[in-house]
Amino acid sequence: MSSTEEAVEARLGPVDQIPVGEGRAFLVGDEPVAVFRPRSGGLHALRAICPHRGGPLADGLVDGEVVMCPLHNHQFSLVDGSCATGADDVAAYTATEEDGELVVRLG
């Protein structure tokens, strides 16, 4: 999937547009990306669509380790997108903060 594509980097504006403990969806190139900002710190990016039934991961509940899809409660690691509940894994991307700005890198 997107991992085979060449690296795409996008500057997406201020980090503060993501409330602490939640996620928000962005478009990076053609790729829908959900970026999460857990309370325990850091930023994480996953493909925004749940591989199970297409649920919006950015709407999911988040803790320090996983996001839970709001449709059927599948859980995906924020770090590598792996699923602990039996669905396929989801692609993981890199999200960082640079000068207060959110930067997401695909690939």
Next chain:
Amino acid sequence: MTQTAERPETEQENPSKTRLVVVGNGMSGARALEEILARGGGDTFAIEVFGDEPYGNYNRILLSEVLANAAGEAVDNEDADGEDELYLNPLDWYDENGITLHAGVRIVRIDRHAKVVYGDDGSVTPYDTLVLATGSRSFFPPMEGMWASKTELTPGVFGFRSLDDATSMLAHIAGDAAQRSSTLEKEHRTAVVIGGGLLGLEAAAGLQAHGVAVHVVHPTEVLMNQQLEAEASKVLRSKLEDMGMHLHLGVKTNEILTDEGRVSGVRFTDGSDLACDMVVVTAGIRPNIGLAMVSGLETQRAIVVDDKLRSVDDDSIFVVGECAQHRGEVYGVVGPLWEQAAVLADVVTGSNPHAEYHGSRLATKLKVAGVDVAQMGVKVPERSSDEFVQFSETGRGVYQTVVIRDGTLIGATLVGDVSKVAALTQAFDSRSALPEERIKLLFDLGSAADAASAADLPDDTQICNCNGVSKGDLVACVHDGAESVSACMAATRAGKGCGSCKGLVKEVVEAALGGAGAEDPAEHYYVPGIPLDKPTLMAEIRSRGLKSVSSVFAELAPDGKDHVGSKMGLTALLRMMWPDDHVDERDGRFINDRVHANIQRDGTFSVVPRMSGGVTSPDQLRRIADVADKHEIPMVKLTGGQRIDLLGVPKEKLQEVWADLDMPSGWAYGKSFRTVKTCVGTDFCRFGLGDSTTLGIDMEERYKGIEGPAKMKLAVSGCPRNCAESMVKDVGLVAIEGGQWQIYVGGAAGATIRKGDILATVDSHDEALRITGRFLQYYRENANWLERTYDFVPRMGLDHLIGVIVDDAEGIADELDARMQETVDRYADPWATDQTEATPGQFHDALPLVPLPQVPIRTSSSREGVSS
């Protein structure tokens, strides 16, 4: 007969010994002594025993055999010594154990300050520890002709309680008859037994064995109603009648007729007479508590004791047996007496000073007039969820029932065939697992088939129908190392859909784990991420003043880590606990609660405005139609809760749709109070008994949006035709004749089907609102996360709920009402308050610019409305 009451030798020899005095030498007093001696009490105590019957102690249970036994020698003290099993301990036994027995001395008063007891022979006996085992006596109902004087029964009238009673009866039958002519003898051959309980039937059987014609008079239709329910009693009744016993049921005795000072018959309350020459009164027993009362000990039905069997007033005084009242119960059969005696001895001797008695589960097995009867626990199902297995073979005189609650045997009755009593008693006492086919309890218990049901399922059987998890998936999970039910559920998501398969999941996993597996403490946590049950969690939150989800995790979670599956439950809990000042962390909410709409499979949302009681207006309908047109709502649908659902609204359009609707939120998305379904009630319906529409509207207006552990769906029906389906709602009301409302709770007709239980019948609209609110508040405070009322009500027990909510047994009704009122007062319509964004990007779409699996859009065809 009275032995000396002077200082016992033992004490003179060992002045250092503690003085233990036992008042009462019946079965419980003697048993207590035996238990004390078995713990070495003979070395530490100087023991004196007072018994007002002039015998060694004897086994009262065998009195009926004494009576049935034509030979009356057992009565004679000397003959009985050492041989007859009637005597638990012969007189020698007291000597051998250094116990001083004062047989025939009645203790009349305790001086608790001086620590001495006064005997009716003038003796004064000091004690350090006193044991009261005064037992009970026959109850003689007030009745003309019963008494010859203040203390003497009319000749021919007998109790059936003591050895003296039994021997006098025997003398009356045999002795008198021998002295009389044969014609007079005939007259002495009819007995009336007043009271058809256990004792009465035993007396009746004993007398019948002597060839006496026996009439049993019992005030209800149910013989042995303490132990048996109506059907079981009927079987017993026909057996007894087959044996020639005359039964007068549902009949009361008014008067004992006498002729020349002797019994000549009885007169019933209907005025009819029955001639007889002896009357046995077995109308119940009364604990002997006179001594305790005059000595200033707390008595109610009997002497009130604590868990160490001490009088609640005096730590030096212990009470055991039928004269003891423990946690409201007074026991009249031997099993509990044995258990009490053991605890008492543990405490008195110090062999286990922490021993406590926590009440007994009653199980009786006996032979009534040759009929085997065994009974344990409850007689009949008490809750609608109790299982009841009944087997009746009246031709053979066999009747058997078992009552099961939550998979545990809580009662059994066996009449005629008691072959399964041992296995049943074991299951009853140990609360062990029961065979899936309950009938095996009565016919096939103990076969190797136990726990076979889950283990025998083929691997491809689908266990969880929501998430498509097979038995094989669960078993594989165990083989991969999962050690608990919750671990398997987390890994496979079995049981995480509607939840109705959880029991089966548990069985399969436990079978795969090889038996019960480890007790899974996580089962009791309120949320999985914090290892505390709800009451403990609430106490911690309150004492630490935690008002945000993040602070609860920080203080109470292992390593302070937050947990995704726990956030929603904690958010709901904090909103319930701190209606005024919880810290609103939006990330603790599920998406539905962040945007006040229900997420759909394509990431769009459904919008359901409140339409209280399902009553709408042309104006509302026009507005809804306009909104549907303007926003091109893909589907407009009527919900099961009598409202209108606008489906397929993108998140970013929600605020606009709300504004255009200009209606409040219907909360069709939360773990919250949803709707009140109503029928048309008295306004139009020709059958209506109560104004269900108004009550439903008022109820919804009052409790709208109140959050809880799970959703709450209500209904109000205006008559017992129940068109609003009140019996299958979390709370359902039904108007009945007389201006009253029945309030059902714990009903369901979704993933689980359950008929609600009647919590209360109230007299007014306002009271209906209040009781409903109080129940909901109690549910909010005590139910586990996601525990619907259909699980909560049976878990708490209907009796308990009635006690707390209707009868205010815990004195918390006012507090519950006040806390509910506080929540009601704090209500704000989320659609109005969130017209301005609460968090950045709150209504931004989470799936930008990507074609989604769309819900097919139907074209609506206009049809004639169908009224229901």
